[in-house]
Amino acid sequence: MLAKPYKYRHTYNCIIENSRHTSVFRYDLHSDWPSGKNKKNITELKKRISIAMIGFKVKNAYHIKSKMIA
Numbered sequence: 098m099l100a101k102p103y104k105y106r107h108t109y110n111c112i113i114e115n116s117r118h119t120s121v122f123r124y125d126l127h128s129d130w131p132s133g134k135n136k137k138n139i140t141e142l143k144k145r146i147s148i149a150m151i152g153f154k155v156k157n158a159y160h161i162k163s164k165m166i167a
Contacts, residue, residue: 107133107163109142112156119156133160 107126112119126142143155 102166103127104129104166105131105133105163106166107138108161109133110159110161111142111146112158113146113150113153114156115153123161124158127166131163131165133163 105128107128109124109126110121111124112121114120124142124146126138126145128138128141130137132138139158142158146153146155
């Protein structure tokens with residue numbers, strides 16, 4: 098049985114920081130929610146980045162664009 102893929106891809110510019118450094122990078126978030134500015138998407142984005150980049154915190158995430166994946 099195959100897993101059902103996410104329906105939407107949202108692109109964000111993220112400002113991350115730790116005690117010594119601040120950086121900006123682009124992140125593609127795949128999710129089931131259609132709105133890129135939805136609180137669920139922002140919460141999920143912060144959770145995924147905190148898991149992938151230990152010691153960094155998302156200061157802000159700016160929604161750039163959304164695309165439906167068929």
